[in-house]
Amino acid sequence: AQSVTQLDSHVSVSEGTPVLLRCNYSSSYSPSLFWYVQHPNKGLQLLLKYTSAATLVKGINGFEAEFKKSETSFHLTKPSAHMSDAAEYFCVVSDPTGGYQKVTFGTGTKLQVIP
Amino acid sequence: EAGVTQFPSHSVIEKGQTVTLRCDPISGHDNLYWYRRVMGKEIKFLLHFVKESKQDESGMPNNRFLAERTGGTYSTLKVQPAELEDSGVYFCASSPFPGTRDRGSYNEQFFGPGTRLTVL
Numbered sequence: 001a002q003s004v005t006q007l008d009s010h011v012s013v014s015e016g017t018p019v020l021l022r023c024n025y026s027s028s029y030s031p032s033l034f035w036y037v038q039h040p041n042k043g044l045q046l047l048l049k050y051t052s053a054a055t056l057v058k059g060i061n062g063f064e065a066e067f068k069k070s071e072t073s074f075h076l077t078k079p080s081a082h083m084s085d086a087a088e089y090f091c092v093v094s095d096p097t098g099g100y101q102k103v104t105f106g107t108g109t110k111l112q113v114i115p
Numbered sequence: 116e117a118g119v120t121q122f123p124s125h126s127v128i129e130k131g132q133t134v135t136l137r138c139d140p141i142s143g144h145d146n147l148y149w150y151r152r153v154m155g156k157e158i159k160f161l162l163h164f165v166k167e168s169k170q171d172e173s174g175m176p177n178n179r180f181l182a183e184r185t186g187g188t189y190s191t192l193k194v195q196p197a198e199l200e201d202s203g204v205y206f207c208a209s210s211p212f213p214g215t216r217d218r219g220s221y222n223e224q225f226f227g228p229g230t231r232l233t234v235l
Contacts, residue, residue, distance in 0.1 A: 006155075036226070041124075041228060043118065043119060043206070043226040044206070044208075044226035046223055046224075049223070061217070069140045090158065102160065102163075102171070102226070104157075104160075105150075106157060107156060108157070108158075109155045109157075
């Protein structure tokens with residue numbers, strides 16, 4: 001069984017300050033992990049993914065995440081928040097059980113960026 | 116290239132009525148998934164098509180939900196009769212390759228904007 005916990009339902013940062021969105025996972029296997037972002041009235045967009053290569057993963061729009069197996073974490077960071085980063089972010093775990101990739105979503109973190 | 120599209124964007128119906136949601140995946144994508152997000156909770160898997168066949172429908176809540184993918188192209192999700200607890204946002208996603216046991220070859224799922232269903 002797999003699960004994802006996003007530790008904060010809401011995060012508020014000032015523009016230009018760092019962003020940290022936290023995610024912990026549980027998986028029976030060595031999982032693949034992802035971050036998706038959803039802007040209002042838009043579909044979910046893949047920000048970045050970890051699939052057993054480098055543990056520090058760089059994504060789009062300056063975001064990156066580090067896979068830490070010992071801590072079962074995959075936190076999302078960005079050095080400097082921009083107003084356009086305001087959105088909801090989902091941490092996702094995927095296990096190749098049942099012959100295909102089955103994904104489990106976290107509950108989401110809403111990021112507010114204050115001017 | 117057009118992305119995943121869903122219709123309608125919003126639907127408001129009364130309890131007991133029928134609603135049909137439609138998803139058009141990216142052309143050529145064999146995999147099509149339906150997900151649902153209820154009342155700000157996590158997005159939950161409903162089912163997965165590979166072409167026109169149901170690969171996994173373990174997430175379907177009950178037999179009031181019927182999904183089809185005729186011809187392996189677009190898909191419909193019908194709720195009949197709708198209940199209050201069916202309200203939420205229904206997402207569709209597609210991916211380009213058949214499911215695989217190779218854990219390294221994650222096939223990115225491309226999501227549509229969702230259909231917001233409100234049952235009164």
